[in-house]
Amino acid sequence: MDGSPSPASPAGLSAYVAVSQLLGLTLLAATGAWLGRYRGGVAWQSPLQFNTHPLCMVLGMVFLQGDALLVYRVFRNEARRSTKALHALLHGLALLIALVGLVAVFESHRAKGISNMYSLHSWCGMAAFVLYLLQWLLGCGFFLVPGASFSLRSRYKPHHIFFGIALFAFSIATCLLGITEMLLFNIRDSYSHFVPEGVLANVLGLLLVAFGLVVGYVLTRDDWKRAPLAEEMALSMDFKTLTEGESPGGSQ
């Protein structure tokens, strides 16, 4: 940011991040291929409105949520404030896209006279969305709005990180449930004959798991955690002295 040479990323991190992005783009392409090739495509005001749901959920609740989690690893040498803003922005975008996906499924069910909220997928999905929204609001409240003390922030931070990763895993599990529901509603009789649609959707499921695994590995590897920059250390020590609270400037 200030023109001084950036410290290098830890060995291997860039390769894992690249693999995660390749997996992310592949799973988006696989979702598009499934909906386009076998489910008639995606449209809003038509019987195809339902298909907007899986596309938005994979894009918002998986790909963008995963990338929002990765920003502290990828932009490790940028100012914390910028990284934090990008983290919040990507999660906000993910939430907006997921909301469109939710509206799509409720409107499509209403048009077709299908009941809502009876399946395990719908229960998990609604729980994941509401908790994700809550996590985002709490994150903004604690880390973006200036009110919270350093001590409060540092006590909340490990919980924010744990629930962030848990919600990401839960979102992926909910997508797997959605894939299974869609297949059993649409190709129940031919699914067991290994028809291409079933195989493609299963592969999409495995890609979702692989994406979650790689993102989870990058996030939890101890020596890849973001260390505070030199100027943040100095600043946080000053604040600590001023407020007599703890410093939240540790690795995350």
Added chain:
Amino acid sequence: MDGSPSPASPAGLSAYVAVSQLLGLTLLAATGAWLGRYRGGVAWQSPLQFNTHPLCMVLGMVFLQGDALLVYRVFRNEARRSTKALHALLHGLALLIALVGLVAVFESHRAKGISNMYSLHSWCGMAAFVLYLLQWLLGCGFFLVPGASFSLRSRYKPHHIFFGIALFAFSIATCLLGITEMLLFNIRDSYSHFVPEGVLANVLGLLLVAFGLVVGYVLTRDDWKRAPLAEEMALSMDFKTLTEGESPGGSQ
């Protein structure tokens, strides 16, 4: 172990472990209730053989696997060797029970002429079982058999821990897929009317997620990690000096 007073467990840990066990027993009871009340019960040599599958998988791949992960937190003041043996033993038992569950589904499918390994649940389930077996074998090879050096063990340990938690989450996701499959095969038409069987199975799904969440929280909370006991520290320093490798005696 030697009669000296044990250091107290960290505040809150016992409560969380108790909640996890309560959830674990409740989800086993819910599985039993579902199979007993709505699916005719469990038996081996009969058309009910299939029902052995969900029971064994919830018991082995979720409850016992989760408890095997918790032993380092629960028995934090016992000798590392005993804790390690219990950890391996519980995982081994979980694998055996899961194997019975696998045999049950394959035999039941054969008897009824149903295809195998076509669904996302079966792909995920087979992957989870094979990877869990591999993880167990690697764990025994690195940590129980005396051959591996301290340096090798300490390099493998973080990967063993990450994949252990990831496999546990994946096993739970696979159970959710199995619940959805069973419901859509058995009560597809009445599921949307919120019939008791559907609601009970959905609740079982949420209990599985809650169990995973509590176990995951206990495992990943930094200040609840098992610190090496005083005698282990001394012993590991001696070995480190002798072998010039690193000590694997850090917290886990």
